[in-house]
Amino acid sequence: MALVCKNMKNNFLQILLVLLSIPAGLIHAGDRSPFRNYSHNYQNYPNNTIEDFSVTNLYESFESTVFPPPGWIKINPDGGSGWTRVTVGTTPIPGWNGGTITAPPGGGSATAFCTWNTGGINGNDQWLVTPRITNIQSGDSLTFYLLKPGYTSQTFSDTFIVLISTTTPTQGAFTAIDTIGIASGSPDTLWRKHRYRIADYVSPGANVYIAFREKVQDNQNNGAAFQLDLVNVFSSSISSLNILNREFPVSYKLEQNYPNPFNPTTNIKFTIPLDKNNSTEVRLIVFNSLGQKVTTLINSNLSPGSYEYSFDGANLNSGIYYYTLFTEDITETRKMVLIK
Numbered sequence: 565m566a567l568v569c570k571n572m573k574n575n576f577l578q579i580l581l582v583l584l585s586i587p588a589g590l591i592h593a594g595d596r597s598p599f600r601n602y603s604h605n606y607q608n609y610p611n612n613t614i615e616d617f618s619v620t621n622l623y624e625s626f627e628s629t630v631f632p633p634p635g636w637i638k639i640n641p642d643g644g645s646g647w648t649r650v651t652v653g654t655t656p657i658p659g660w661n662g663g664t665i666t667a668p669p670g671g672g673s674a675t676a677f678c679t680w681n682t683g684g685i686n687g688n689d690q691w692l693v694t695p696r697i698t699n700i701q702s703g704d705s706l707t708f709y710l711l712k713p714g715y716t717s718q719t720f721s722d723t724f725i726v727l728i729s730t731t732t733p734t735q736g737a738f739t740a741i742d743t744i745g746i747a748s749g750s751p752d753t754l755w756r757k758h759r760y761r762i763a764d765y766v767s768p769g770a771n772v773y774i775a776f777r778e779k780v781q782d783n784q785n786n787g788a789a790f791q792l793d794l795v796n797v798f799s800s801s802i803s804s805l806n807i808l809n810r811e812f813p814v815s816y817k818l819e820q821n822y823p824n825p826f827n828p829t830t831n832i833k834f835t836i837p838l839d840k841n842n843s844t845e846v847r848l849i850v851f852n853s854l855g856q857k858v859t860t861l862i863n864s865n866l867s868p869g870s871y872e873y874s875f876d877g878a879n880l881n882s883g884i885y886y887y888t889l890f891t892e893d894i895t896e897t898r899k900m901v902l903i904k
Contacts, residue, residue: 621863622697622797623847627672635695637733639775642684647692647776650677650791656715657789663715668755670892671709671793678778679716680787687781693733694774697797702763705865706774707845708795712746714753716788721748724790726758727775728765738775741765746788755793762797796845798863805862808870812838818889818896821875825901828878832861834889838868847890848873853883861887877902 624633631649632638640646650658650665651674657663659679667675678690712722723745727738741760746752766772774797780787813835821830836844848862858880861873877885882904888897 621799621860622694622795623863624694624795625672625793626674626676631676632692637693639691639693639733639735640689641691641735642687642689644681644683644688644690646682646690647676647678647778647792648682649674657713659789660716663713665713665791666711666755668709668711668757668793675711675791675793676776677789677791679789680720680780680783683778683780683783683787686783688778688783688787690778691735692776692792694795694797696733696771696773698771700762700766700768700770700772701799702768704762704797704799705759706762706795706797707757707759707865708776709755709757709793710744711755711791711793712750712753713789713791719748720788721750721780721786722746722788722790723779725775725777725779726760727777728762729773729775730766730770733773733775738773739765748786748788755791796863798845798865802862802864802873804874804876806872806874808833808872811870812868813870816889816891816894816896818887818898820898821887821900825903826877827902827904828880829874829876830900832873832875832887833870834873835870836866836868836891844868844891844893849888849890850875851886851888853885858885 624636626633626649629649632647638646648658652665652667652671654665655663657665657679658677659681665675665677667673676692678688678692680688682688683690706726710724712724723743725740725744726742727740729737729739731737742758744758762772774795776792778790815835815837817835819833821832823830832848834848836846844866846862846864846866847860849860850858852858861875875887880902882902885900885902886897887900888895
């Protein structure tokens with residue numbers, strides 16, 4: 565009752581009416597907020613079916629207000645509302661009476677989120693599934709950041725499962741590749757980066773769906789919260805990328821392309837310093853003058869060193885373009901001009 569009183573005006577009659585309206589079993593001990601919102605949708609698809617939406621690589625930071633993102637789906641066999649999007653700085657954490665939503669290193673203004681009261685009445689089984697990722701190769705990897713917010717873990721345990729399907733985005737088609745169980749009171753309350761080599765689980769050339777599942781049987785006594793961000797599927801082999809040297813630069817650097825202006829090819833040099841993990845997730849993306857993405861040149865995990873990418877603009881119109889280097893630590897942009 566004390567938890568409800570914290571959020572109610574100090575009027576006895578109002579408090580009594582509110583308490584009488586809450587179903588038995590929904591007033592929780594600890595720091596949970598006793599309210600939930602149900603949608604009772606078993607499987608939620610975007611406007612176009614997921615079979616029509618395929619990608620060759622994937623980078624999702626949940627910045628768009630559209631959720632699930634295009635091509636993603638939610639599966640909610642527990643009848644709850646399921647995974648949702650939360651913005652950084654939100655306090656208290658949805659479903660709780662304290663805590664603040666954060667983002668991982670390199671994250672933006674929002675993350676994917678699920679908790680005890682986005683699941684079912686008695687238990688949670690909440691799935692978030694990627695678009696179909698095509699033509700997996702031997703060097704392809706999956707990385708993502710996961711957080712069990714510390715405020716939610718003091719009393720409640722939770723389980724997070726990573727799954728892969730090579731056929732359809734339906735529950736029975738998925739196979740678990742990892743189960744991450746976090747006990748109540750666990751000190752592991754920081755953002756953690758997880759990485760998997762996809763080719764360890766599927767054959768080269770396969771098309772895959774990846775699912776992120778939160779699962780607890782009794783969400784009255786268990787079920788904390790999870791935040792998911794920076795989901796990335798990338799290749800470690802890039803035909804147009806040359807390694808200039810393997811020395812360890814002291815800082816990131818994105819150089820001006822040469823030649824510039826160019827027709828139709830030019831070279832883009834950049835350096836990657838030594839990272840604590842001996843490798844860095846790197847994206848090199850070309851945008852047009854309107855800020856629209858034209859193409860992704862690199863979406864890969866690179867070792868320290870100096871690199872040169874040979875960019876071919878034969879399929880582009882003359883004009884001004886921008887190329888941006890993204891890592892967890894920096895974002896750097898330069899301008900190039902294509903003249904035909």
